Amino acid sequence: MLVLTRKVNQSIVIGDDIEVVVLEVRGEQVRIGVRAPKTIAVHRKEVYDQIRQENLNAASVSTEDLTSLQTRWAEEGAL
Numbered sequence: 001m002l003v004l005t006r007k008v009n010q011s012i013v014i015g016d017d018i019e020v021v022v023l024e025v026r027g028e029q030v031r032i033g034v035r036a037p038k039t040i041a042v043h044r045k046e047v048y049d050q051i052r053q054e055n056l057n058a059a060s061v062s063t064e065d066l067t068s069l070q071t072r073w074a075e076e077g078a079l
Helices: 045-059 064-075
Strands: 011-014 018-026 029-035
Touching: none
Parallel strands: none
Antiparallel strands: 011 018, 018 029
């Protein structure tokens, strides 16, 4: 892990496209801004972890779930 010290209005650059700027320091809280291309998702860690877990849950479908869904669609005439 790279550890840097920055003051308000100073920044760090990640790669060629991402800039992290220290906006404000208030007590134990630091406000930062992130400039990145719209094609790069930027999330707080806890939100990223939640999205990742939801994606893992959605990807872990059992064969029983698929069979049940197929049966239900067949009964509804969707197949």
